[in-house]
Amino acid sequence: MTDSFERNGAVLQSRWPEVWARLLAEDDASLGAELVEGLQSTLKINGIQLTSRHDRVAEARLQAASLPTDSAVLHLYGTGLGDVQRVLLEGGTAARLQVHILNGALFSLVLKLTEQVSWLSDPRVELGYASDGAEIQLPFFALPAELELADESNARIRDRLVSEVHIDFNNREFDPRAPYILQRLEESFALVSTDHDVAELFGSRQGEEIYVIGTGPSLEHHFEKLRVVRGQALRPLFICVDTAYRPLIAQGIQPDIVVTIDHKISERHLPAADSACVRLVYLPMSDPQVLLAWEGERYVGFSPSPVYAQLRQRIQRGVLSAGGSVIHPAVDLAVRMGASDVTLFGVDFAYPMDKSHAGWGDGELGAPVEQARQWVLDGHGQRVKTQLNFRRYLGELERYIEAHPHVRFFNSSRSGAMIAGTDFNEAFSQ
Structure with missing residues (x-):
């Protein structure tokens, strides 16, 4: 077990023991993961790049800016590398931030490779699997890569997220x-x-x-x-x-x-x-x-x-x-x-x-x-x-x-x- 996984896991075990138990059972070894280098680095999972490889924070700020600033609760679908969570919390945008896991194996892998303690330990954050909810929650931002990488258990919520994201495009005709x-x-x-x-x-x-x-x-x-x-x-x-x-x-x-x-x-x-x-x-x-x-x-x-x-x-x-x-x-x-x-x-x-x-x-x-x-x-x-x-x-x-x-x-x-x-x-x- 890596040091980052132990530190991340300690927070998860303390705050969300049921989520932590599910993450421990995830098969992250089956993911086709590779490191992608640019001005910065990111992960590519099954051929899909998780974030920008040049300026992850700038990308996260752009994504976070799509959310309203006056909502009591913001919803983030997908965990990524933690960039959007940090931006929302550091900027004070989120009074409460609900993070919904779309791919448990992917999040498990990220926990092993990178430090996620800063946002996991923030008292404003709640964490759970997207599939635990029967319906999507508004307002939300869904990380684009994880709309493609969502696993079977979260597929129904993924489909409703995609439908909501595309609604204006679908109604154009x-x-x-x-x-x-x-x-x-x-x-x-x-x-x-x-x-x-x-x-x-x-x-x-x-x-x-x-x-x-x-x-x-x-x-x-x-x-x-x-x-x-x-x-x-x-x-x-x-x-x-x-x-x-x-x-x-x-x-x-x-x-x-x-x-x-x-x-x-x-x-x-x-x-x-x-x-x-x-x-x-x-x-x-x-x-x-x-x-x-x-x-x-x-x-x-x-x-x-x-x-x-x-x-x-x-x-x-x-x-x-x-x-x-x-x-x-x-x-x-x-x-x-x-x-x-x-x-x-x-x-x-x-x-x-x-x-x-x-x-x-x-x-x-x-x-x-x-x-x-x-x-x-x-x-x-x-x-x-x-x-x-x-x-x-x-x-x-x-x-x-x-x-x-x-x-x-x-x-x-x-x-x-x-x-x-x-x-x-x-x-x-x-």
Whole structure:
């Protein structure tokens, strides 16, 4: 044991004995660590440089400056080499500083190599694993390197941090003043004014089970069973997202309701032929030509998005939850209809089996598998490929599930992302 590890450990043992016990059990020897020299030195972990190698303090000051100076508590996600902690404490910025460990093995290694006593012993500091909290805390700064290096136990919090950091970037295409948005809302106004209100469906399936069907690759495992269930006289209601409609129809499975929200969805995704018995639930950004061609009943709703703010003032329609993906309003529709149990199919938020979607070619509905650079844990606790926006959608669905404890949520597959708050439907899950 190094001298620095003994000194750091003495403070940790005194202040946070449970954290210290967990750190002692971490396997820091498995990290691919190397020293990187510049004007100063830093560590590179698995090819990712932990801090600046030229002026760590200047970098830390820049990072610390993003935090407000009047908050009672500041949150730092990631431990780094202790630079940001020291800057925040020395400058008096932090009345209280909560440090959240994102990679226990990495922090254990840093404790062995460098002195961290100055900030660990500061009475304003609290220390814990990020995974000990169910939700991220504001205001925060997340060390960029450790958003990439977060370990499995802290992956869910990492995903929510990344989503929060990217929120302005993600919302850039939903500026309610954008010409294409204004044009589409004007084009769809006549339909929005005359079609059924989605609120007419609310409460119509009290206490029932509803299947919500996405387009993730795992859906292909369930076509046969879904076809059998669909043929039963007494069965759950089938709600599917727009891109799942064509693959389901091709398998002889007709959903009861299709949900669509995206202005890019075309007749290619929602062929109107033989749709007379299928209800279509849509938001006003949907393509009016697709809506007009639909043979079944149409129901329109809004989302809380600023895109619909003015329209909501002109017309009263039911509101469905938003979370970035069509799966969110589809799930919310099931809940608002009164479902006691919701089973999710093809809601993978990942690329299991190295596929992007069920019933579509790789890359037809978004980024191909080869561009997947991120990961989430699947239902077996193993890493599975994904992308950033899928991780964001996953986090929003988990928040929704947590906010609706009166509904039981089930996942039909273990091969996609593990969804917190769901159990596995043993009749389907593999």
